[in-house]
Amino acid sequence: MSFIDGESRWQISLLPACVDDYVAADALVRIVDAFVTSLDLTELGFNRVVAAATGRPGFQPGDMLRLYIWGYLNQVRSSRHLERACVRDLEALWLMRRLAPDYRTIAAFRHDNPEAIVAASAAFVQFCREQGLVGGRIVAVDGTKMRAVASPKNIAGAERLARDIEHTEKEVAYYLDRLDIIDETVAQGSDDQPLHRETFATAIASLKRRKDRLVRRQQELEHREEKVLVFGEPEAKPMGYGRAPKMPSYNLQSVVDVESGLIVHHDVYNDANDSHMLYPVSVAAKKVLEVDQIQVLTDGGYSNAEEIARCEREGIAVAAPIKRGAMNSDHFRPAQFVYDSASDTIRCPAGETLRPSGLHTRNRAIRYRTPACANCSLKPRCTPGAQRTIHRLVDQGALDRMEARIYANPSLMTIRRCTVEHPFGTIKRMSGGGRFLTRGLRAVKAEAALSILAFNILHAVNAFGASAMMPS
Ligand code: SF4
Known part of the structure; x- marks a missing residue:
């Protein structure tokens, strides 16, 4: 051998x-x-x-x-x-x-060239569309948090800054006391103190620089709307990863074409809340695909009745699991109250009719009540209060229609999961575990565009072959 x-x-x-x-x-x-x-x-x-x-x-x-x-x-x-x-x-x-x-x-x-790089990424999607590779009828929307170039130590609010300044002042006071003790010892003839004196003086100078930096941060925070700031990367926001501590991050949203698996639209936001992003990303994807009607599959984080209703008005049929609050099993569940759209009333388990009695503006919901609760024999099973109130969202109709779509085709949620989650895995693997290298939203958008473009090229070649990707 x-x-x-x-x-x-x-x-x-x-x-x-x-x-x-x-x-x-x-x-x-x-x-x-x-x-x-x-x-x-x-x-x-x-x-x-x-x-x-x-x-x-x-x-x-x-x-x-x-x-x-x-x-x-x-x-x-x-x-x-x-x-x-x-x-x-x-x-x-x-x-x-x-x-x-x-x-x-x-x-x-x-x-x-951040904007031009984003445009180049979009140009690849257009190229794939022109080659007939993009289905464009059903898309899946999802978002992921990408780490910004900042340490979690740089996340601070007014309370923490005040606490850190107080702590730094105490440390300075401690070293000043020590210097006083050294002065007294030297006066008594000891000869090993000058070395300590120099060390303490250096520590005091360092602590004073630290305090100055904290005060500057305090002043910066006073001029901002945010209560908490990521210093050094102020456009990033602390975002949660499950139960883990919040990290300075950006929120990358992507829209994936179900048929081809290509990311047809993406954007980066510095807002962790997905529930307000369904409409803008869906409309942008529809514009990219140049279609009149489109179906959007997404997860419960986007289940916002107002956004879903706005999408419906634009020809976008959303399918997402509906978020439901905790149920009190001792009382009748909201599902046991039947809404009648013709009369805009709700029939309760006792057969009484609940009518609109005001607007719950914060949640954009309407209150429904009936005076019959006062003499109802089922009241102990219905409410611990004087009267049962049912809140119905102003855009509840859009949620009901969405629920009907999911019941009609239960596989939609499986299709969503299989379509939209693996691109993030590939993108994060290609980008150092999901970390940006540049600072500021504008630069981060360019980085995201390069990652998405790289993913799309890789996916398109794997799915359709290198020859289909060669521009004629
Ligand atoms: S308490 Fe009111 S809402 Fe509940 S079952 Fe009785 S009448 Fe209907």
């Missing part, structure tokens, strides 16, 4: 002489190259598409976009890593035609 042995390092012609031979004919990098070549970079809004008449020649924006898309596909996202890849990765060498921009130039491209 012997081992497989490598070639000699001094063998001539280790690599093919032609750069094009460096990558396989069906390599993903060729799709990236062909896709960027097909783009109208001026129309997409990239800077410096036309070379300046004077000055040092710059890199073409198309080359920088190629490098970034290839990087996000290969989990090489930082500008320093991309700089290194340009000189030691064969695919990058091929893609960049041996150009080797430095990391500042690479980072500046992403920083200066």
Whole structure:
């Protein structure tokens, strides 16, 4: 038996002489190259598409976009890593035609062209639509939290800042006391105190700098609407991951086409609450797909009657599990009260009629009551109070219609889960476990667009083959 042995390092012609031979004919990098070549970079809004008449020649924006898309596909996202890849990765060498921009130039491209990068990501979806790869009848909506470039230690509100300042002041006072004791000891002739004095003086200076920073944060917070701020990355927000402590994060929303599995629309928000995002992302997806009617599958976090009703008015049929409050088993459940749309009344288990008696504005609900409760024999089973009140949402009709859609096709929720959850897994794997590298919402949107574009290219090639992805 012997081992497989490598070639000699001094063998001539280790690599093919032609750069094009460096990558396989069906390599993903060729799709990236062909896709960027097909783009109208001026129309997409990239800077410096036309070379300046004077000055040092710059890199073409198309080359920088190629490098970034290839990087996000290969989990090489930082500008320093991309700089290194340009000189030691064969695919990058091929893609960049041996150009080797430095990391500042690479980072500046992403920083200066966020909107254009988002437009390039959308252009790939349009390309797939034109190739007939996108179904566009049913889509699934979901969101995930992506970590911002900030430590959870930088999350602070007024209360915590005041507490930290007080603690810092106590520490300063402690060291000042120690200095006084040293002064007294030195006066008594001890010779080992100067060293401690210097150490304590350094500690006091450091604590005073810390206090100044906390005071500056306090002042900054006073001028903001938010009660809690992520210092260093103020556009990020503390967002929860289940029971884990809140982390500075952004909320990435995506709309996935059920038929193709491609992400047809996405956006990044700095609001953790999904319940207000159903309408904007659904309408945006409908616009991208250029259809009159669309079905949107989503989870209970988006089950907001007002948003669902707005979607209905736009030709968007939502299917999401309805969130129900805790039920008191000792009393009649709300489902036992039957609504009659013709008379706008509710019939209770005793056969009495509950009528509208006012608006519960905060929840956009209508109260229904009946005076018959006063003499009702079923009252102990109905309410512990003087009168039973049923709240019906103003947009309850939209929720009822949505529930009917789910009853008619119970597999919709399974389709949603299978469609929308795995792209996040792939995107998070490609983006260091779901962490952005840039600061600020604008830059983060560009990063998200690159991640989504990389996912879409990868998914499209896997699903439809490399030949279907080559622009004609
Ligand atoms: S208490 Fe009122 S609402 Fe409840 S069953 Fe009796 S009449 Fe109907």
